[in-house]
Amino acid sequence: MSNTITPGMNGTSETTVTEAMLASTVGSGKVSVFSTAMMVAWMEGTAVDVVQPYLEEGQTTVGTGISVSHVAATPQGMKVRFTAEVTAVSPNGKGLSFKVAAYDETGLIGEGTHERVIVNKDKFESRTRDKAKA
Numbered sequence: 001m002s003n004t005i006t007p008g009m010n011g012t013s014e015t016t017v018t019e020a021m022l023a024s025t026v027g028s029g030k031v032s033v034f035s036t037a038m039m040v041a042w043m044e045g046t047a048v049d050v051v052q053p054y055l056e057e058g059q060t061t062v063g064t065g066i067s068v069s070h071v072a073a074t075p076q077g078m079k080v081r082f083t084a085e086v087t088a089v090s091p092n093g094k095g096l097s098f099k100v101a102a103y104d105e106t107g108l109i110g111e112g113t114h115e116r117v118i119v120n121k122d123k124f125e126s127r128t129r130d131k132a133k134a
Helices: 036-054 121-133
Strands: 010-016 059-070 079-089 095-104 107-120
Touching (some): 010 036, 036 059, 036 079, 036 095, 036 107, 059 095, 059 121, 079 107, 107 121
Antiparallel strands (some): 010 079, 059 107, 079 095, 095 107
């Protein structure tokens, strides 16, 4: 495991809300606003990007938990910025905790916590394929 991932490491990402990201399009609601599902996906992706450069070859992270509040609606066409900060690393170095948030052009739209675990990508995917054969 990499010893270089430490609390305080952080990163950001940004997107512009498209029709494909609306709750009414993704099936998570009937309104034409940025969906909670897409907000969560972008929060997770931002967390992945914070730590991926510090992992050993063949490693990645998988999400194991997320707890967020979506506190404000965002219309199509507006920019959204996501932040993720490592808040804790488990004693074995595999478990990672993050503080995540999302902001549109007017302010905070969502925030919460996210958990990820470092895995060997090939072994993880192989076990998943084996599950389909059972």
